[in-house]
Amino acid sequence: MASADTTWKLTAPAAKPIVQAALLAHDRIDDWDYELVIAGREVAEDKPDDWVLEGWFPRKPGKTEKAALAGLFEGVSEAGAPEITVEELPPQNWVTLSQHNVEPIRAGRFHIHTPEHPADREAIDFIIPASQAFGTGQHRTTAGCLEMLDAMKARGVIARNIADIGTGTGLLGFAALALWPRAHCTLTDIDPVCVPVVEENAAMNGVSMGPKPGEAVMVVAEGMDDPLIQVRGPYDLLIANILAGPLVQFAPAFAKAVTPGGSMLLAGLLAGDQEAAVRRAMLRAGFRLAARLQRGDWAILWLRRRQNWARLR
Template identity: 70%
Template sequence: MSAESTWKLSAHAPRPVIEAALLAHELVADWDAELVIAGRELAEDRPGDWVLEAWYPRKPGPEVIAAIERLFAGGAPPLAIEELPPADWVTLSQHTTPPIRAGRFHVHTPDFPPDPGLIDLVIPAAQAFGTGHHHTTAGCLEMLGHIRASGLIARRIADIGTGTGLLAFAARALWPTAQLTLTDIDPVCAGVVAANAEMNAVPLGPGPGAALMIVADGMADPLIALRAPFDLLIANILAGPLVEMAEDFGKAVRPGGSLLLAGLLAGAQEDAVCRAMRRAGFRPVARLQRGDWAILWLRRRRAARPA
């Protein structure tokens, strides 16, 4: 966005409502790239009170307002709309989005310095989801460290619903020679991933240590099947699609391979996902809970030995 008048839309709601809206945003295939959204807590002493904020380079019309309201499955909270004075709000967001530490990883915007004691990853703040600040993304980063410490050898890794590419880049840092397959239903993500790959010195392409981006609806692309079976498949999306794709994951992950899942709420959603994964041949290995969100590590069962 240029240094011109910008309009801001704000919706206040409890944290789970805002986090669910941010996750729903990731599934919108035709999202307006000029409409930048983010979610945050209002204050440290009010961790349950959150706000979803959206910035638009001109006065938002009914279509923009409706796009934001559709992110709230149970009905949108009231939207406050205000015109902001001229400023480069994307640049300002880089300065006000703090770095995070998640396990072995330090994730920050380009305006913050690296932490030499951690694995450093740079993701611009304008890419609201997939920057590491959501519990599901940070939990996946932490779980990746546990998976690596277990001794898993990963030569082929898939990141389904990659968004910014952050989790795939993190996996590459742990398994530097792995062949990376990144997919997302949103074609805008292809450009985002390419830019972020360059920023994090990740080569693009089909070979070892490189990332290949595929625009696909879930697993529905023949190139994904050609690059399978995967030693590690990551899917930080939503509970419904995870259940729907369980059988596809069972076919795509090699026997003994690992599956890292997030985007599901602890409780009923987690139970439904676990049932689907068991039917697809996976067994649970470890679990993290961050806020109301569960992060699951599962392993595909090996074929039974003949008698």
Template identity: 60%
Template sequence: MSWKITALAPRAVIEQALLAHEEAFDWDPGIVLSGSEIAEDRPDDWQLEAWLERKPGKREKAALAALFSGEPPGLVVEKLPETDWLVASQQDLQPIRAGRFHVHTPEHPVLNEPGVAEFTIPASQAFGTGQHATTAGCLAMLTHMRGQGILVRNCADIGTGTGLLAFAALTLWPRALATASDIDPVCVGVVEANAAANGIAMGPRGGQLVMTVADGMDHPLLAARAPYDLVIANILAGPLIDLAPDFARSLVPGGHLLLAGLLESQESAVRAACRRAGLRLGARLVNGDWSILWLRKRR
């Protein structure tokens, strides 16, 4: 991707634009979007960034401007250097140290701390792209769940991306059956490569990981391997709301659901959908602007 469009606005304005993006079902998949604060010491000043492989024209600018209610902020268009923009954007990405886990790119050294599980994810596959805080929050919450004595025999990671959270679940519950899925077929090879690099066995038995391509919970393999003790979904608030009934149906009575990818401002809507599906809140944590929710299915 060699072009970028940037819009600067207050946090609330950017968050509303991100919500509008989630609801834009006809969004051009060639425009990759993310929102973030400009600097840690300026928490209310945010930027919306859009990356494209082509030079943006009137149509692309109009699509971005339409995400804003009222007068949109100014859009700055720039051509990026002819490099791997994703790798370059993450060269300064710091490792994640959360719970029992240390996750880093190959450029960073291992910690060699007793009791700490190390995972190496290449920068080009982006364990932190737009989700650094949610990934760290999920790792911390999984560790907390294990510390509370939660027993997991069968788990699923929906929207797995790189496979990282599935790897973490297998580390905490090494005898569990584990299934990972993503809507993007490219993720199959990514997960398999990362599993090999991190010593995670692929296969259908306990202690192994099965990977498939699925839209949400809609896949025969996910149905056949249900019900689950634990379902993990670090995706977006809109799909989390839509999928809440499917998640609930896939869990054993008393089963656990770990949700992330939602802004704190979106939490009430996600929790309301989960309550309607028979799920109650077990614990929550906030990492930056992001909420991580541990819910339980009623027995």
């Protein structure tokens, strides 16, 4: 019998453009089973065109889960869905396994490392253990966001009220507080498992949790749909490193939550069609592009809300 902590992984190998198209198809599905978490990646650095679409499920996947993954390839691959393999992972969290012995990263002035590695006293240093939540700094989107935050600070951005939507480990919110130490900070995530993770990481890195300036408040919520998120706004810096689909969906809510002239940092979207869709949605919502980074296949966008803007009807 499988352990309660066992995770099952589904793997579908395909060429890079096919996997990316399947990810776009996933973003357009409104009733996707949130327990089936998917991601795409290259097989190896020396094989940039060979990718896999992976899915993780808390129980042994059946025909429904396999069909859902296979369905993402309909219309994007002439050969149809690739063969999907299923494997049972050990009774440990798959993020912990993937982060084992991971090397520290440097992104702008930030140095991110696990407890097994020494701190860098010349950098803004954060300890982020491998954990049950995303946002350890190793993914190119998270590292790119750290770089962009550093660039925003260097270009004179002032942030007094910060929101980190889909915070995961809390890292990006913590990083923003390190750059703007007197700001209020609201951290949100849809997954309740992030609450103890964020609290543990905050204690480990000397970040105070609370409602005062220089402190962070944690909220479990989907997007902006929470009274506390709304009452603590509007925000002059909103960070959202999530997925392209939710970014498009939340664009009108983000516009209401960001002050005129305020900044928004978006990531979790692939350069190309996903980026174009997000930028169109944000333009309609009243944001303009201030700067862009690309790290691998991932785009990181800094947008600013227009000072005087009324949507054309």
